[in-house]
Every structure is written in C-alpha cells, then in structure tokens.
Amino acid sequence: MTPNDTIRIDDLPIRDELKGKSPYGAPQLDVPVQLNTNENPYPLPEPLVARIAERVAEAARGLNRYPDRDAVELRTELARYLTRTGKHPVAAENVWAANGSNEVLQQLLQTFGGPGRTAIGFEPSYSMHALIARGTGTGWISGPRDEDFTIDVAAARRAIAEHRPDVVFITSPNNPTGTAVEADTVLALYEAAQAARPSLVVVDEAYVEFSHRDSLLPLIEGRPNLVVSRTMSKAFGAAGLRLGYLAAHRAVVDAVQLVRLPYHLSAVTQATALAALEHTDTLLGYVEQLKAERDRLVAELRAIGYEVTESDANFVQFGRFDGARGSHEAWQKILDRGVLVRDNGVPGWLRVTAGTPEENDAFLDAVRELKKEQNA
Numbered sequence: 001m002t003p004n005d006t007i008r009i010d011d012l013p014i015r016d017e018l019k020g021k022s023p024y025g026a027p028q029l030d031v032p033v034q035l036n037t038n039e040n041p042y043p044l045p046e047p048l049v050a051r052i053a054e055r056v057a058e059a060a061r062g063l064n065r066y067p068d069r070d071a072v073e074l075r076t077e078l079a080r081y082l083t084r085t086g087k088h089p090v091a092a093e094n095v096w097a098a099n100g101s102n103e104v105l106q107q108l109l110q111t112f113g114g115p116g117r118t119a120i121g122f123e124p125s126y127s128m129h130a131l132i133a134r135g136t137g138t139g140w141i142s143g144p145r146d147e148d149f150t151i152d153v154a155a156a157r158r159a160i161a162e163h164r165p166d167v168v169f170i171t172s173p174n175n176p177t178g179t180a181v182e183a184d185t186v187l188a189l190y191e192a193a194q195a196a197r198p199s200l201v202v203v204d205e206a207y208v209e210f211s212h213r214d215s216l217l218p219l220i221e222g223r224p225n226l227v228v229s230r231t232m233s234k235a236f237g238a239a240g241l242r243l244g245y246l247a248a249h250r251a252v253v254d255a256v257q258l259v260r261l262p263y264h265l266s267a268v269t270q271a272t273a274l275a276a277l278e279h280t281d282t283l284l285g286y287v288e289q290l291k292a293e294r295d296r297l298v299a300e301l302r303a304i305g306y307e308v309t310e311s312d313a314n315f316v317q318f319g320r321f322d323g324a325r326g327s328h329e330a331w332q333k334i335l336d337r338g339v340l341v342r343d344n345g346v347p348g349w350l351r352v353t354a355g356t357p358e359e360n361d362a363f364l365d366a367v368r369e370l371k372k373e374q375n376a
Helices: 046-060 072-085 098-110 125-136 153-163 182-198 250-256 265-276 279-303 323-336 356-374
Strands: 095-098 120-121 139-143 165-169 202-205 228-230 246-247 316-320 349-353
Touching: 046 265, 046 279, 072 095, 072 265, 095 098, 095 250, 098 125, 098 165, 098 228, 098 250, 120 125, 120 153, 125 139, 125 165, 125 246, 139 153, 153 182, 165 182, 182 202, 202 265, 246 250, 246 279, 265 279, 279 316, 279 356, 323 349, 323 356
Parallel strands: 120 139, 120 165, 165 202, 202 228
Antiparallel strands: 095 246, 228 246, 316 349
C-alpha cells in the first residue's frame, strides 16, 4: 500500500473545482474561554434534558423501524413556532427540516442549482454558501457590499441583472458581520431576481432570534420563489442536535424532497427537536440574556476604542486592525490571554461570540490589555 504521506487530496481524481480548497471549520483549541463559533453558551436546562431522555427512550423502542420519512409531527411543531414568533401564519406543508441548516441549503442547491447553474451571495457573508455551491457543482458569484457591510441595493441589482443567477443568498443577520437586512432590500433583490430569470431567493435567518428587528418570514406570502431558512443550533442552544429547517411555498417543500436522502432525519433527532420545542419559552429566555450581553459587548468595545459593526446576531465584529496581518496578530494576542475569538477572514476585523457574563468579562479584559499595548 502506498504510504499515506505521499498522496495528497489533489493527487486524487477529484473534481477540478475542489482542488486546492480547504474544508470549512474554526480552530478548536483547549483554552479557558471559547468565543469563536457562535454557540449558545448556556447548557440545556435540566427539565429539558429529562424530557429529551423520555422522548428518546420512546423513540428507541421503535428503532428497528425507519423513522417518519416526512417528519410530520416535527414540521407541524416548527410551523407553530414560526407562526407564533415570526408574525406570519405558517402551515406544516410550508416547512421542511433536515440535519442542520447546511443540509437545508445543500438540498436547495441540489434542487435549484447544480452544473451549468449559478448562485450569488453578497460577501463577506456565510462562507458555507459558496462551499455548498461548489460541492453541488453550482457556479459561485461574489456580490458586493458597502463599506459598512450593508448590501448596496443598486450594485446588487446590477450584479443580478448581469449574471442572471439561479439562486440568490441574502443572510440576515449576516455572518460574520452581524448586520441585518431591511425588508425593502429583500423585496428589491427578489424583484430583480425574477426579472433576470425566475430565480430562488434564500434568506438565511440562522441568527434572527437575536435580532433587534422582526423576521423577514412574512415576505414569503405571495412569493413562491422566496425561502427563509432557520436553525435550532443558536437560539435553541442545540448545536449538537443538527436540526435546520425552512419555510416556503408548498411547491418548494415538495421540490427539495426530490433530492433528500431516504429517512434523512433519524427518529432520535426528531424526538430531541420535539422536546426542545416544548421548552421554547425557557430557551428564548436565554436568548434575551445573550442579546443583553451582545449589546454590552458593543458598548464596551466602543468605549475601549474599537470600531464595532452594528450587530443583530449573537456575535460582534470589531476592529479595525491593520489589514489581515494585523487582525491575525490581534487574534493571537487575545488567544495568548486565554480567550479564543474568530479570525473570520475579513481583513482588519475579528468576531467574538456573546458568551456568559463571566466569559465576556474575560474577553473584555483581554482586549483592554491589547488596546493598552497597541497605544503604548
């Protein structure tokens, strides 16, 4: 057998568009304070843990059988949650669920993208959009953002008219910048996308529960090519569950089932998600605490002397440092003080997740020391 160290990925007969690329992922380092992956820092409450155990035990008794292929009960409860919190009535037939919002996005690109088709996103934004596009053979187009990281509507409309993409991604709140998108912007880009050619517009709302403003969910009414995607990883504190979902016209839900794998959501996943939805009020209470901590981070970072991007998410982008090299050096110095934040690839900026008050205090102490060092 050929020694492992003599063969590289690019030596294999992989697709050309995958050569030279790196897999997605943030550093996982053993440090006292980890604020780099936008996780909810609060463990699930014990009553919910107990309820998960009950539901999983019930599901385990039937593991010799395949799970509900269509996840009807789960989609019904997700629809109720969206109706209650999104200020727009949603039926189970308008909801689809999968293993994390990334699988939801992958299924959308498998259905509406693919070889010979293109997708556009406005960068910097969630890097998995481009990675999933590449993985599905969909061409990727990087659209423009303004200096303040908002979407320049006129420039975005021109890009859509020029490239005529099949899928348009709009991330609100945006990762990694935290900026939210106005409803008027979404409507303008939706109209532009339909004028260029009938295109799917995906509004990625992974962090919307942390926003100062309402969900864009009501915009799906009367717009069959508009999709809103969500996740239970952030607001529900269930990153380890891997449960994402979308809301859209029933035809979109029917379409993604053409590419879904058989029985893609396990019975255990469905049972756990249903238990979490029973405890929505408690979990959203943690969200309110994190929103307050997020706002505290914004205020204190500015008081220390950093620039901060307005944030509607559970994280804050701050800087400015001297380009990519300066931001990486700052990242390392913060890490040297026992706090891990994210060097997210935006030159001159870093991103910190809102943690517990104690974690945030440790982070703020670290950046105060860094600022003093820089000003010395």
